[in-house]
Amino acid sequence: MSASDRLAALMPIVIKDDQLHARWLNTFSYLEYVGFRKIIKSQRADVLNRAFLNHALEEGGHAFLLKNMAVKVGGKDFDFYTPESMLAAKAASAYFQNLDHGCDEKFAGVPESERAKIVYLYVTWLIERRALDVYGRYKEALGASPLSAQLDALLDEEVGHLRQVEAGLAAGDPEHATRAPAFEALEKNLFETFVAALAQELAPPPHA
Numbered sequence: 001m002s003a004s005d006r007l008a009a010l011m012p013i014v015i016k017d018d019q020l021h022a023r024w025l026n027t028f029s030y031l032e033y034v035g036f037r038k039i040i041k042s043q044r045a046d047v048l049n050r051a052f053l054n055h056a057l058e059e060g061g062h063a064f065l066l067k068n069m070a071v072k073v074g075g076k077d078f079d080f081y082t083p084e085s086m087l088a089a090k091a092a093s094a095y096f097q098n099l100d101h102g103c104d105e106k107f108a109g110v111p112e113s114e115r116a117k118i119v120y121l122y123v124t125w126l127i128e129r130r131a132l133d134v135y136g137r138y139k140e141a142l143g144a145s146p147l148s149a150q151l152d153a154l155l156d157e158e159v160g161h162l163r164q165v166e167a168g169l170a171a172g173d174p175e176h177a178t179r180a181p182a183f184e185a186l187e188k189n190l191f192e193t194f195v196a197a198l199a200q201e202l203a204p205p206p207h208a
C-alpha cells in the first residue's frame with residue numbers, strides 16, 4: 001500500500017473523533033505555516049518579487065484557514081502549535097526540514113545566486129503535488145461535512161502554485177526530466193516516514 005493510500009485509510013479514524021480531527025487540522029496548518037516561513041526566508045529581498053510574496057501569503061492563508069477549522073472542531077486549545085495539539089508533530093516538522101535540506105544538498109555545486117531559486121522550485125514542486133493529493137483525499141473523506149467546501153479555495157490555490165512552479169522548472173531547468181526521479185524518490189521516502197509516525201500515533205492502545 002502506498003503511503004498516500006495508508007494516510008487516506010487513517011482519515012475516517014481521524015474525522016470521527018473531534019480531538020483527533022482538530023490535531024490533524026492543526027498539523028497541516030503547521031506545515032502550511034512552515035511553508036509560508038520558508039518561502040519568505042528562502043530568497044534575498046532583492047529577488048523576492050510579487051510571485052514569491054503572493055505564494056507565501058497564500059500559504060499563510062492556508063495555515064490560517066486550517067487553524068480556524070482546527071479551533072472550530074476542537075476548541076481554543078488548538079490556537080497554538082503545541083506538540084500535544086498536533087499529530088506526530090516531530091515527524092511533520094522533520095518531513096519538511098529534511099525535504100528542504102535534501103533538495104539543497106542535491107544542488108550543492110550550484111552557485112549561491114542560482115541555488116536559492118532552483119531549490120525553491122524543487123521543494124515547491126514536490127510539496128504542491130503532495131498537498132494536492134493529501135487535501136484532495138481529505139476532502140473526499142469529509143464527504144458531506146460542511147468543512148469540505150472550505151477546502152475548495154485552498155485546493156484551487158495549490159493548483160495555481162503547482163502550475164506556476166511547473167512553468168518555472170520548464171523555463172529554468174533544462175535537466176528537470178532527468179533530475180525529477182531522484183527528487184521524487186527523496187520526497188516519497190520522507191513522506192512514508194511521516195505517515196508511519198502518524199499511523200503509530202493513531203494505533204489503538206494494545207488491550208491489557
Ligand SMILES: [Fe+2]
Nearest residue numbers: 032059062158
Ligand atoms: Fe498550501
Ligand SMILES: [Fe+2]
Nearest residue numbers: 128157158161
Ligand atoms: Fe501551495
